[in-house]
Amino acid sequence: MLTSRPFAFVIFSSHRSQICDECWSRIEVGYGECCVSCGVVRYCDFGCRARAQAEHYTECAHVRRERSASDIMRLVARIWRRLQEDKENLVETDLASGISRGWDELMDNAERLTEAREEELEAEYEQLDWLLDADTVRPDKKTFVSIVGKIITNSFCLRSDRKITIDSLHNILFKSQNLQRKGGPLASEPFGIGLYLLASQLDHSCSPNATVVFQGRELRVMVEKEMGGVGEARISYVNTMLDTRTRQEQLSQHWFFTCQCSLCSDPKSNALKQSVKCSKCSTARPVDTTRWTLDNPCSECENTTDAKQEELVERYRELSLLVHQISGEQVEENTFNYLNSWVAALMGEVCGDKDVTYVRVAHYVHTICMQHRLWKPAIVYGEIVLPAFIYYFGKNSKIVAALLVRLHEAAYYSGLLDKGVKYLEQACSIYKIIPGESHPLVSVDIAKFLM
Numbered sequence: 001m002l003t004s005r006p007f008a009f010v011i012f013s014s015h016r017s018q019i020c021d022e023c024w025s026r027i028e029v030g031y032g033e034c035c036v037s038c039g040v041v042r043y044c045d046f047g048c049r050a051r052a053q054a055e056h057y058t059e060c061a062h063v064r065r066e067r068s069a070s071d072i073m074r075l076v077a078r079i080w081r082r083l084q085e086d087k088e089n090l091v092e093t094d095l096a097s098g099i100s101r102g103w104d105e106l107m108d109n110a111e112r113l114t115e116a117r118e119e120e121l122e123a124e125y126e127q128l129d130w131l132l133d134a135d136t137v138r139p140d141k142k143t144f145v146s147i148v149g150k151i152i153t154n155s156f157c158l159r160s161d162r163k164i165t166i167d168s169l170h171n172i173l174f175k176s177q178n179l180q181r182k183g184g185p186l187a188s189e190p191f192g193i194g195l196y197l198l199a200s201q202l203d204h205s206c207s208p209n210a211t212v213v214f215q216g217r218e219l220r221v222m223v224e225k226e227m228g229g230v231g232e233a234r235i236s237y238v239n240t241m242l243d244t245r246t247r248q249e250q251l252s253q254h255w256f257f258t259c260q261c262s263l264c265s266d267p268k269s270n271a272l273k274q275s276v277k278c279s280k281c282s283t284a285r286p287v288d289t290t291r292w293t294l295d296n297p298c299s300e301c302e303n304t305t306d307a308k309q310e311e312l313v314e315r316y317r318e319l320s321l322l323v324h325q326i327s328g329e330q331v332e333e334n335t336f337n338y339l340n341s342w343v344a345a346l347m348g349e350v351c352g353d354k355d356v357t358y359v360r361v362a363h364y365v366h367t368i369c370m371q372h373r374l375w376k377p378a379i380v381y382g383e384i385v386l387p388a389f390i391y392y393f394g395k396n397s398k399i400v401a402a403l404l405v406r407l408h409e410a411a412y413y414s415g416l417l418d419k420g421v422k423y424l425e426q427a428c429s430i431y432k433i434i435p436g437e438s439h440p441l442v443s444v445d446i447a448k449f450l451m
C-alpha cells in the first residue's frame, strides 16, 4: 500500500560488523569488506562497497569521529547535517498515490519530552560539541530537542525480513536476554533505527490492520484487506499480546498518548491473558491477579468454585511468581533452559491455553527444543503456542507464518511428512499476502523448501 525509503538511519554500534551498510543484509561470518578509511562501516562485498561510495564519501570522516558516540546521538548528528546540507529535499512523496510528507510535519512531543528527560537531554546536547566537526554550525537547544523528539516518536526499528528463525522471533516478541547471549547474530532481531518520512504517518492501534515489512532499506506497509487509504492504516507500536495496562504504560511513556483502540476499550480483551483451567471442564477461566480469585463462573460448564478449583488458582499464583523469579535470575544458560522446561510442564496442567505467561514460556521451550534438534517436544510446544498466536496476532500474521515454518521443519525431521507439508502450505498462503510473492522471503527462502 505504501513504500518508504529511509530519511536517515544508523546501524547499532553493536551490529555494525554484522550488517552491510549498503544493502542491510547480514554479513556471513568470515566474509565482508570494511571501508578502508574509517574502518567502521562494513559491506557484504566489493559490489556493495562500490555502490555505497558516493553516499559514504561525505559521511566517512564523520563516521570515524563519531564511532564511540551513542546510537541516538549519531542519528541526531546525521539528521542535523542533512537538514543543513539538503534543505530542498526534506519531503518524501509516494509516486503512485501522490501522498507526501515532510520533515517539518513530524511530531516531536518536545514539551513533554523536556519535562520527562530534562537532565538527560542537557547532557546529550553538550555531547554534540565534540561530535560535530569544527565547520558545522550547532543547532540551538530547541532544535536539538525537536530532532531527538522526532526520532523517539517516529523512528522504526530496522530489521531484515528474511529467514525469520524461531530464536529471533522469540527475541522480537519477548526480548529474551538469555537467547541474545547465545548463538551470535540472529536473523531478524532489530539492528538499527531509521526515520521514514512517509511511513511515519502511520498511527497506532493495538489491533492493527497493517503490517510493516522490510526489503533491504525499503519499508513497505502491507494490508491484508483493501481499505480507503493510508489514513485508515494502523500498525501496532507495541506487542499486542501484552495486557492492556502494560501496553498503555509503554505507549504513554514513549509516545505520550492514551490508546483508545477497540482492544483498549474492551474490558474483556484482557480476560484470557491471565487464566487458569476450569477444574471440571478445563476451559480457561480469567484470574484476577491482584486478588488471586476468579470473578465469574466458568463460561462453559458454569462451575463456580470448589476445593480443586481453589487449589488450581493457588498453584497458578505460585507458578506466576516462579516464572517472574526465574526471568530475573542471572543463572547459567543450561540451568535457565532446564528451569523453563520444568515450569512449562507444570503450567500445562494449571494455566488456561491463552494465558500469556504460559504461552511465552512454552514458546521459549519450543525455541530451545528447535535449537537442540529435539523435534518431537518442539512440535508439542509449538502446537500449544500456535492457537494462542493465531488468537492474539491474527491468522494471517507473519508471526504465525514464522511459527508454521518451524513446525514444518520439526515435523519434517521427525518423519511426519504429511503434517510438515500441511504446516508449510499454511505458512505459504500467509506469506503470499504478506510480504507477497515477489519478496525474497517467499521467492528465495521459502522457494527452497518447496523444491
Ligand SMILES: [Zn+2]
Binding pocket: 020, 021, 022, 023, 024, 025, 043, 044, 045, 048
Ligand atoms: Zn551489501
Ligand SMILES: [Zn+2]
Binding pocket: 035, 036, 037, 038, 039, 040, 041, 056, 060, 061, 063
Ligand atoms: Zn568510511
Ligand SMILES: [Zn+2]
Binding pocket: 205, 206, 207, 259, 260, 261, 262, 263, 264, 265
Ligand atoms: Zn490500544
Ligand SMILES: [Zn+2]
Binding pocket: 278, 279, 280, 281, 282, 283, 298, 299, 300, 301, 302, 303
Ligand atoms: Zn468449566
